[in-house]
Amino acid sequence: MDLKVWNPCAALTMKQSSNVPTFLSKMWTLVEETHTNEIITWKQNGQSFLVLDEQGFAKEILPKYFKHNNMANFVRQLNMYGFRKERDGPVEFQHPYFKQGQDDLLENIKRKIVQFIVTLVQNNQLVSLKHKRPLL
Amino acid sequence: MDLKVWNPCAALTMKQSSNVPTFLSKMWTLVEETHTNEIITWKQNGQSFLVLDEQGFAKEILPKYFKHNNMANFVRQLNMYGFRKERDGPVEFQHPYFKQGQDDLLENIKRKIVQFIVTLVQNNQLVSLKHKRPLL
Amino acid sequence: MDLKVWNPCAALTMKQSSNVPTFLSKMWTLVEETHTNEIITWKQNGQSFLVLDEQGFAKEILPKYFKHNNMANFVRQLNMYGFRKERDGPVEFQHPYFKQGQDDLLENIKRKIVQFIVTLVQNNQLVSLKHKRPLL
DNA sequence: ACCGTTCTAGAATATTCGGTA
DNA sequence: TTACCGAATATTCTAGAACGG
Numbered sequence: 218m219d220l221k222v223w224n225p226c227a228a229l230t231m232k233q234s235s236n237v238p239t240f241l242s243k244m245w246t247l248v249e250e251t252h253t254n255e256i257i258t259w260k261q262n263g264q265s266f267l268v269l270d271e272q273g274f275a276k277e278i279l280p281k282y283f284k285h286n287n288m289a290n291f292v293r294q295l296n297m298y299g300f301r302k303e304r305d306g307p308v309e310f311q312h313p314y315f316k317q318g319q320d321d322l323l324e325n326i327k328r329k330i331v332q333f334i335v336t337l338v339q340n341n342q343l344v345s346l347k348h349k350r351p352l353l
Numbered sequence: 354m355d356l357k358v359w360n361p362c363a364a365l366t367m368k369q370s371s372n373v374p375t376f377l378s379k380m381w382t383l384v385e386e387t388h389t390n391e392i393i394t395w396k397q398n399g400q401s402f403l404v405l406d407e408q409g410f411a412k413e414i415l416p417k418y419f420k421h422n423n424m425a426n427f428v429r430q431l432n433m434y435g436f437r438k439e440r441d442g443p444v445e446f447q448h449p450y451f452k453q454g455q456d457d458l459l460e461n462i463k464r465k466i467v468q469f470i471v472t473l474v475q476n477n478q479l480v481s482l483k484h485k486r487p488l489l
Numbered sequence: 490m491d492l493k494v495w496n497p498c499a500a501l502t503m504k505q506s507s508n509v510p511t512f513l514s515k516m517w518t519l520v521e522e523t524h525t526n527e528i529i530t531w532k533q534n535g536q537s538f539l540v541l542d543e544q545g546f547a548k549e550i551l552p553k554y555f556k557h558n559n560m561a562n563f564v565r566q567l568n569m570y571g572f573r574k575e576r577d578g579p580v581e582f583q584h585p586y587f588k589q590g591q592d593d594l595l596e597n598i599k600r601k602i603v604q605f606i607v608t609l610v611q612n613n614q615l616v617s618l619k620h621k622r623p624l625l
Numbered sequence: 626a627c628c629g630t631t632c633t634a635g636a637a638t639a640t641t642c643g644g645t646a
Numbered sequence: 647t648t649a650c651c652g653a654a655t656a657t658t659c660t661a662g663a664a665c666g667g
Contacts, residue, residue, distance in 0.1 A: 292659085292660090293660090293661090296659080296660050296661070297661090301659085301660090302658090302659060302660090304658080304659080305658090329661085
């Protein structure tokens with residue numbers, strides 16, 4: 218098996234101290250990066266981002282930020298955070314709170330929770346056993 | 354072995370992020386296209402569309418939008434969405450919500466569901482086992 | 490807009506007239522192909538297959554047999570037919586009836602059906618309305 | 626308790642083949 | 647005969663689930 222060089226410490230342009238999950242701040246950073254615009258970049262209007270070179274993105278960009286080099290894993294995370302893919306066409310994802318130049322919106326993006334737990338919580342059937350309080 | 358060139362990435366005039374199925378937005382787009390009016394075009398009143406050159410449509414237009422080049426497949430989709438063919442005359446299809454210049458009507462067109470499931474649901478014999486609720 | 494070349498008509502070494510689904514016969518054929526052994530090939534024991542060059546497989550092999558060029562779509566089909574991925578290591582999938590040189594075993598591989606329908610059928614709650622018979 | 630990685634499955638539409646009214 | 651439909655597989659996008667950190 219080949220030797221992969223992980224570099225999860227690529228310089229982030231936004232401070233990691235905020236309450237924004239690591240995935241979101243890393244992803245926002247790598248889309249903002251201008252010297253990789255041939256691979257991944259904002260769409261013209263800055264309302265979504267494009268992956269122009271899926272191969273290069275998976276093998277060169279991803280391992281610089283995450284512990285893997287698979288596009289499928291990246292997409293799984295995108296969906297976990299509510300991003301949607303543009304159908305038919307080049308790889309394009311969007312989220313109402315993921316926009317060019319506005320990293321302050323990222324904190325509005327919430328990671329999805331396991332659905333059957335959400336339902337139970339909504340039905341007041343599930344509480345935190347540790348702190349004895351509702352979860353949502 | 355023959356080499357077929359599919360190019361399903363023809364530019365769409367509608368946003369794909371809408372809730373309109375891909376087939377409808379693609380089809381509406383290709384009928385609207387003016388530079389292919391010799392092959393497929395709106396009827397004079399804009400209430401239905403005509404396929405003037407079936408061969409050209411199948412072999413040149415279809416593979417630009419879909420992953421096939423068969424007229425029969427296209428017609429199957431039309432029927433799935435409730436389009437009806439005009440008897441007697443050139444190839445002409447119509448649907449009450451498919452009109453020239455009005456892509457906002459497309460969202461009213463509903464795709465048919467597998468019939469035996471529809472019937473069972475109407476008889477209240479089919480529920481989603483996952484969510485414990487009727488499917489329709 | 491980019492131009493993609495689909496060639497779903499690559500010569501098959503097994504006759505398509507059998508009752509084996511297209512996906513299985515195509516996949517068995519492309520694994521058997523010796524001139525692409527650098528990209529995809531049988532494991533030494535012939536009990537599973539390896540994808541050695543995922544990038545090349547997705548962009549060069551897949552579109553020669555199927556109407557897409559995405560690894561994810563290929564994996565979805567594999568799972569639909571019951572193939573399992575080998576954890577930890579290079580891309581390796583296996584199925585008890587998918588073995589080197591034995592295309593006669595392929596007919597034992599069954600495609601999965603939507604699960605909630607399977608359950609209903611097993612409970613004798615779902616029949617074909619057309620032919621008035623159980624569906625399985 | 627939450628996030629990240631991985632593999633598999635759900636669900637809707639799309640393509641194909643063949644049958645029926 | 648022709649238009650339409652049934653049903654299975656194929657393609658696409660998203661979610662479930664297990665596990666570890």
